[in-house]
Amino acid sequence: MPRSPEANEKLRDESRSRILSASLRLFAELGYERATIKAIAAEAGISQGLIYAHFTSKAELLRAIFAQSMADVRASFAAAEAADAPSARIEGLLRASSEILRRNADFWRLSYSLRMQPGVLQELGSGLDDWTQSIVETLEGFLREVGAPDPAVDAELLFALIDGMSQHYVLDPDDFPLEACIERAVDFYRALPKRPKRRMPA
Amino acid sequence: MPRSPEANEKLRDESRSRILSASLRLFAELGYERATIKAIAAEAGISQGLIYAHFTSKAELLRAIFAQSMADVRASFAAAEAADAPSARIEGLLRASSEILRRNADFWRLSYSLRMQPGVLQELGSGLDDWTQSIVETLEGFLREVGAPDPAVDAELLFALIDGMSQHYVLDPDDFPLEACIERAVDFYRALPKRPKRRMPA
Amino acid sequence: MPRSPEANEKLRDESRSRILSASLRLFAELGYERATIKAIAAEAGISQGLIYAHFTSKAELLRAIFAQSMADVRASFAAAEAADAPSARIEGLLRASSEILRRNADFWRLSYSLRMQPGVLQELGSGLDDWTQSIVETLEGFLREVGAPDPAVDAELLFALIDGMSQHYVLDPDDFPLEACIERAVDFYRALPKRPKRRMPA
Amino acid sequence: MPRSPEANEKLRDESRSRILSASLRLFAELGYERATIKAIAAEAGISQGLIYAHFTSKAELLRAIFAQSMADVRASFAAAEAADAPSARIEGLLRASSEILRRNADFWRLSYSLRMQPGVLQELGSGLDDWTQSIVETLEGFLREVGAPDPAVDAELLFALIDGMSQHYVLDPDDFPLEACIERAVDFYRALPKRPKRRMPA
DNA sequence: AATGAATGAGCCTTCATTCAT
DNA sequence: GATGAATGAAGGCTCATTCAT
Known part of the structure; x- marks a missing residue:
């Protein structure tokens, strides 16, 4: 039985905002270039791949x-x-x-x-x-x-x-x-x- | 036949200052990360290797x-x-x-x-x-x-x-x-x- | 409330054949490597996960x-x-x-x-x-x-x-x-x- | 003292043709997609990076x-x-x-x-x-x-x-x-x- | 039966750095 | 002093596959 749409949306939003705040933190701390996708994923507590389920690229994430x-x-x-x-x-x-x-x-x-x-x-x-x-x-x-x-x-x-x-x-x-x-x-x-x-x- | 020590030193200084001004220009224009050693060498009109005869690393060049x-x-x-x-x-x-x-x-x-x-x-x-x-x-x-x-x-x-x-x-x-x-x-x-x-x- | 076994089987067969024809189409059009599981699922109008309920792997789907x-x-x-x-x-x-x-x-x-x-x-x-x-x-x-x-x-x-x-x-x-x-x-x-x-x- | 231009050209040509024949072999044997740059480099007996000193991309290599x-x-x-x-x-x-x-x-x-x-x-x-x-x-x-x-x-x-x-x-x-x-x-x-x-x- | 969020291995590519000459 | 071929360690990104529901 699939997860309910609400449950899904909640999961997605949670991930998205973790990614967003992790990247803001790291971009600010290290600069855009030095803030690795790997590091962002780690900071957000998720896998690298997941970032690309939310943003098409690192530049997109910045945007x-x-x-x-x-x-x-x-x-x-x-x-x-x-x-x-x-x-x-x-x-x-x-x-x-x-x-x-x-x-x-x-x-x-x-x-x-x-x-x-x-x-x-x-x-x-x-x-x-x-x-x-x-x-x-x-x-x-x-x-x-x-x-x-x-x-x-x-x-x-x-x-x-x-x-x-x-x-x-x-x-x-x-x-x-x-x-x-x-x-x-x-x-x-x-x-x-x-x-x-x-x-x-x- | 070996160059005279003075000629050598002059060559060396010439190279060094070309490298320095090329990097300053590119660091300023592109940012430190995006200014490639390769690009710097090209801008300075010398080989990549020569940069490492003058500076031990890119960071050291910045310094x-x-x-x-x-x-x-x-x-x-x-x-x-x-x-x-x-x-x-x-x-x-x-x-x-x-x-x-x-x-x-x-x-x-x-x-x-x-x-x-x-x-x-x-x-x-x-x-x-x-x-x-x-x-x-x-x-x-x-x-x-x-x-x-x-x-x-x-x-x-x-x-x-x-x-x-x-x-x-x-x-x-x-x-x-x-x-x-x-x-x-x-x-x-x-x-x-x-x-x-x-x-x-x- | 559970579906009747017959209804279940019919659903299953329907899914299976959608997957098969979608993959045939995409494998033929794009080649095996470039036909993504994601694209196949989209073409078949089902979720990615479901493919793995029918076939253990992409290779097995080809088979x-x-x-x-x-x-x-x-x-x-x-x-x-x-x-x-x-x-x-x-x-x-x-x-x-x-x-x-x-x-x-x-x-x-x-x-x-x-x-x-x-x-x-x-x-x-x-x-x-x-x-x-x-x-x-x-x-x-x-x-x-x-x-x-x-x-x-x-x-x-x-x-x-x-x-x-x-x-x-x-x-x-x-x-x-x-x-x-x-x-x-x-x-x-x-x-x-x-x-x-x-x-x-x- | 830098290598002579002829020596350089010979080195370059040697590498280039090793790459070319290694890729032809692997492209033919495995198909374009499955022939990895890594595998090609290994077959040619060189590093991955060197391939990009000769060809700008895998597609270029094919061309x-x-x-x-x-x-x-x-x-x-x-x-x-x-x-x-x-x-x-x-x-x-x-x-x-x-x-x-x-x-x-x-x-x-x-x-x-x-x-x-x-x-x-x-x-x-x-x-x-x-x-x-x-x-x-x-x-x-x-x-x-x-x-x-x-x-x-x-x-x-x-x-x-x-x-x-x-x-x-x-x-x-x-x-x-x-x-x-x-x-x-x-x-x-x-x-x-x-x-x-x-x-x-x- | 079905979903879609999540994972992780691996791919292509870049680039600072080394080394033989 | 100088060259440029060569290396290797990441980096961004993709995608088959798994899993909780």
């Missing part, structure tokens, strides 16, 4: 992880955007990143490690570029609202700042003072400087 | 690149530190990074791609951690000099900012407005905000 | 197909043999092959593809050799009856001819003029040449 | 074998065609096949085994179909010259006969009376029957 995590992250971002009054949006966003980071540290680690590897990146297919692009645009909108003198440049700067902090946190979560840095950044953006008159810098 | 480039970078930094009056040091440093980046873009690309891959990193041996540590300390000194309220945190923040900009530049040198961002950062640090009284943030 | 089809073919041959007067037996056999081929094209395709792969053949176990042997002997009998000068050689020749035509037909059923060739072969055998005196050929 | 052998065979055929007076061409061709077969028995075994496996065939790329096509056309020309009533059909018949004999020989070189069969076939074609008046066959 699945991204799809899953990016959906999660996107939701968090959207929540942050909607929540605040215009004047507080930047503060809101900065403070939100802290939680988003903590909740998906492994994903961010992986994502940052991939960003610098064009070879692997293209196995992932596009999506990441578009995404960062859209973040910059969002930031630019916020900064325009608060009267930044050159919102395009300020957006790049703010994004660089957030990205830099995120990476430093993710690299060393125990020692990097994430919250303190964020609060300090808030100070800076509250005192948003006007662009001064200036002679051409060399 | 050599780091040693060479870090020396170069350290020198640039030292110059920047010494050049300015205390009050202008932060500005000086920010502006200096632009040139340091442009001169060694490949090295930075590689370095950033490695930083997130502990697996590869440990083949590199320590050194990178110590180095970033020393940078943070230098920054902290600068910030203390200009009266930052919490130099330790401000140093982390400034380092994150520089690192973020550097990465964004290195990722897309043609589109990222590096100089404009740096100048804008200078604005922020000229207007260095005091830490305001504040109720505990949630 | 079953051969047993089934060879029985079928043997019957057709016997009918052809018995039907004609001695003088017309060769013609009868030639003409009969056409129908036998058309009826079991897939089996012949498979059979021809296997014949050249000793590796697979031995998984099949003996049987095919014996069978071709018996065909040659039958032909030899026919040819002796019609006064062939060297029935043994003529039998080999005739078998080769039939086999050659069969394969060419099976390879390209739409373009190969099977019936025309058979009729032409009949011409040749009606005019069965005497063996001429001859000097040793080099 | 190389075909290219090599087909050139050889084509030359033999051309020689046979040119050698004889029109009236003796068919005899000449029949007798030539014997030697062509004996010289490349393994290649023919392989070639016949592949012909029935569309999957593998297409990895080989086209060429085989064109080739058989051109053979049939050549035969048709010969038969027209000697006044065959329907050269197109007669060509198919003759080709089937040759192919049938070839296969039977190649399947069992020790027992199949190749020369005797060929001589007997010559008898048949010397006595080339006219097409008789005939009522429609059933």
Whole structure:
């Protein structure tokens, strides 16, 4: 007598999510290339073959992880955007990143490690570029609202700042003072400087 | 008939530096794992075997690149530190990074791609951690000099900012407005905000 | 609640024959090695596991197909043999092959593809050799009856001819003029040449 | 001091031809699928990796074998065609096949085994179909010259006969009376029957 | 009788590394 | 110093087969 469809689905889902979380962990810890299918299977407590019953290839597995995590992250971002009054949006966003980071540290680690590897990146297919692009645009909108003198440049700067902090946190979560840095950044953006008159810098 | 010792040494040095620059280029472009010894040899215009006459392994080649480039970078930094009056040091440093980046873009690309891959990193041996540590300390000194309220945190923040900009530049040198961002950062640090009284943030 | 034994048996037979015809089709189309158990199950509309409830292995499945089809073919041959007067037996056999081929094209395709792969053949176990042997002997009998000068050689020749035509037909059923060739072969055998005196050929 | 270019070429050629002949042997003996790269390497007395220094893939290796052998065979055929007076061409061709077969028995075994496996065939790329096509056309020309009533059909018949004999020989070189069969076939074609008046066959 | 999740051996291929010259 | 042929240890992936239900 075959297993009931529900029992089957449960088994499958269980396997799938073990694979997914094992790979996220190992991809983040070792990097995509060094995280062996063999090692992933071991970490997930299953056989190598089973991975291919769920994902057609290692690259597919990477894509699945991204799809899953990016959906999660996107939701968090959207929540942050909607929540605040215009004047507080930047503060809101900065403070939100802290939680988003903590909740998906492994994903961010992986994502940052991939960003610098064009070879692997293209196995992932596009999506990441578009995404960062859209973040910059969002930031630019916020900064325009608060009267930044050159919102395009300020957006790049703010994004660089957030990205830099995120990476430093993710690299060393125990020692990097994430919250303190964020609060300090808030100070800076509250005192948003006007662009001064200036002679051409060399 | 044997070559003269000097001619030999010159040949050797020539080979060595071809290998080094070829690997730097390929490591940066493809990532450490995907840059094949075969491809490096081809790029350098020499045989695979010769690489092992100069470096005992691929990891050791990576180490050599780091040693060479870090020396170069350290020198640039030292110059920047010494050049300015205390009050202008932060500005000086920010502006200096632009040139340091442009001169060694490949090295930075590689370095950033490695930083997130502990697996590869440990083949590199320590050194990178110590180095970033020393940078943070230098920054902290600068910030203390200009009266930052919490130099330790401000140093982390400034380092994150520089690192973020550097990465964004290195990722897309043609589109990222590096100089404009740096100048804008200078604005922020000229207007260095005091830490305001504040109720505990949630 | 348990099914009645008869219903069970009917189900079982149904499954078995679906499996058999699905595998014959796929073995013929893709070759034994490339026809996956998974694909066979899909083609048969059943689960992979069920195949192993009927056959202990893929090789055993192949054996079953051969047993089934060879029985079928043997019957057709016997009918052809018995039907004609001695003088017309060769013609009868030639003409009969056409129908036998058309009826079991897939089996012949498979059979021809296997014949050249000793590796697979031995998984099949003996049987095919014996069978071709018996065909040659039958032909030899026919040819002796019609006064062939060297029935043994003529039998080999005739078998080769039939086999050659069969394969060419099976390879390209739409373009190969099977019936025309058979009729032409009949011409040749009606005019069965005497063996001429001859000097040793080099 | 590097090996001389000649020494290198000799080494390479030696390896290449060991690989080529080992694969031909194993492909012919076991079939393409069952002839493992591992087994081929062992048969050739070299490492698995070396095969890929000469051929980019297993399929490529197959292609190389075909290219090599087909050139050889084509030359033999051309020689046979040119050698004889029109009236003796068919005899000449029949007798030539014997030697062509004996010289490349393994290649023919392989070639016949592949012909029935569309999957593998297409990895080989086209060429085989064109080739058989051109053979049939050549035969048709010969038969027209000697006044065959329907050269197109007669060509198919003759080709089937040759192919049938070839296969039977190649399947069992020790027992199949190749020369005797060929001589007997010559008898048949010397006595080339006219097409008789005939009522429609059933 | 039947299912489909799960296994594990083995395949093709890549690549850092060695070695004879 | 330099070459390039050669090796061998994985790595990703497939597939016949088993097993709990």
